Amino acid sequence: MDEEVVALYDDGGRPHGSAPRSVMRAQNLRHAATGILVRDSYGRIYVHRRTPTKDVYPAHWDFTAGGVVLDGEDPVEGARRELAEELGVTSELESLGESDYGDDHTTYQAFRYVTTWDGPITPQPEEVAYGAWLSVEHLLARLDDPDIPFMPDTRALFGDWLREHAADHGDPQEGWDTRATVVEGRWLDRVPRFPDAEVQLRSEVRLMPRLAPLLPLEVPVPIVLDESPLRVRHRLLPGELATGAALTPEDGHRLGEFLRAVHDMPVNVYVESGIPEATAARAELLATLERMLHRVVPLLPQEQQDAGQALLRRIALRTPTSLVHGDLGAHHVTCADGRISGVLDWKDAREADPAVDLAWPLFGTPEPVAEAVAKAYGVTDEELARALDWHRLGPWYETMWGQGPGGPEVVESGIRGILTLLDAKLTA
Known part of the structure; x- marks a missing residue:
């Protein structure tokens, strides 16, 4: 198979020639690369383990898809290509802007994106060993664990975004049995205050997907977002309380x-x-x-x-x-x-x-x-x-x-x- 030819970029963030991938890696040439956060409609992020055969940071954890931009390729098209190849995701992309990253292994102009996807994940065997959906909070906890090897470039380029979204919480509202919090203005998180409430919340998670399509008014369809401690989340229903x-x-x-x-x-x-x-x-x-x-x-x-x-x-x-x-x-x-x-x-x-x-x-x-x-x-x-x-x-x-x-x-x-x-x- 022909070797990929990668788009090189100068320090001003402009295209500046090209080089075979092996040359770019051997000389750590500044190039263009994409990173895409994949979220589902409940705000979870897809996190995966890279295969041990990757040319940089093998067997590291990552919470973005993406890769190098090819010579003559528009970065957003490169992002779409990488996303489809690595995870089988084909949803629309929202730009998070450009940034710079450099270390002893790689130096590049980063084109950052986020997308929402509720379809199946189809990992590319050569790229992804396995993966799972994690809440922003649990992902941050793993990023803070020194024993878990995460991609340093992803951590540097997207860490602030994660922390900003983790902090986007309303004040908790105390109910009789649960504590509810509005998250990012889009979701409602509930945690049980008592053991009996945990049983009730789990039953609600099982019931509502079956019930919702059969009712003439909108009802929430919660999922278990985190297990320990239990936290369930559903999309905020539009409107105000009656x-x-x-x-x-x-x-x-x-x-x-x-x-x-x-x-x-x-x-x-x-x-x-x-x-x-x-x-x-x-x-x-x-x-x-x-x-x-x-x-x-x-x-x-x-x-x-x-x-x-x-x-x-x-x-x-x-x-x-x-x-x-x-x-x-x-x-x-x-x-x-x-x-x-x-x-x-x-x-x-x-x-x-x-x-x-x-x-x-x-x-x-x-x-x-x-x-x-x-x-x-x-x-x-x-x-x-x-x-x-x-x-x-x-x-x-x-x-x-x-x-x-x-x-x-x-x-x-x-x-x-x-x-x-x-x-x-x-x-x-």
């Missing part, structure tokens, strides 16, 4: 249709996802109600304790079950372009009473919205009554949370909510 939105009857109609689709979901879609099935979910519910009986009822005024106990007994009754979101409220609903567009946070998904998902739509939204939900969903009188009880139960969870991490103020807020919703004048 907590401050003025919902309309059209929103109610869309939400009712969405819930009907969720609750009619065939069991085979979610049966192997790991979410609690009906028997396990009921056992968990009964255990929670027992704790509420002993920990919350005694905090109520004497004259309200009978009503509180009656509510717990009604919730404990057996009901039809289906797939449910499990924690549907304005804080988990997004609005974009003036209407409801998505539903977030499915870690509480389970097989349970579908009325739990109807509580907020029917009793926490304006009456015209609730009426539209009921009509689109086809709510029965029995479902309406159960949804009202689930709505009444909401502050009981708040009170229990306050007895743990939440603190006394949360307990007081929860008790006020319980007493308000136990009021006999509250009607559907």
Whole structure:
């Protein structure tokens, strides 16, 4: 096979002749080369081990593809060629600008790019021994490990870019079970605060790819980004939370249709996802109600304790079950372009009473919205009554949370909510 002829560059970054590859290497002539970061749509970077037969830095780790620019070749075309040859990637390139690199082994004008690719990786056997996708943070941790040999030029040319993107995080938001962080304005990362939440997040990761294509509103599709500690990531859904939105009857109609689709979901879609099935979910519910009986009822005024106990007994009754979101409220609903567009946070998904998902739509939204939900969903009188009880139960969870991490103020807020919703004048 004919030897490659490489484009040489002068110190000003301009083409300046050419030389066979072997001559360029032997004399360490200044040439042109490309480097391309390959990310997937979750922001991970493809990292690979170079083969031991490479002419420079054999068996080193690298987190870019690329190579020399050939004589007469446009650098971006050279980058596309190298990317396709080394990894089988053919996506569009975004320029990160030019830079210089030089050491005892190689000296070149660097043309840097980044690309996003979700297709298969097809490593070139002569170039790549093996590879894997890593989060930016885990890649940086490996770069800081002196025992892991990384390409010094890639480290020098792309290290600042990595650190800049690793630092592009919003302030963590503390939830009851998870801690959420917006990353690069594009993704939401969640880490569990408790062991139970880790199980829930893993079930959500398995469930959502199966569920998302079958639903009329957008839902997140998370992946496990890092294992230790566990971190899951999904793309930010467009829009804002519905907590401050003025919902309309059209929103109610869309939400009712969405819930009907969720609750009619065939069991085979979610049966192997790991979410609690009906028997396990009921056992968990009964255990929670027992704790509420002993920990919350005694905090109520004497004259309200009978009503509180009656509510717990009604919730404990057996009901039809289906797939449910499990924690549907304005804080988990997004609005974009003036209407409801998505539903977030499915870690509480389970097989349970579908009325739990109807509580907020029917009793926490304006009456015209609730009426539209009921009509689109086809709510029965029995479902309406159960949804009202689930709505009444909401502050009981708040009170229990306050007895743990939440603190006394949360307990007081929860008790006020319980007493308000136990009021006999509250009607559907």
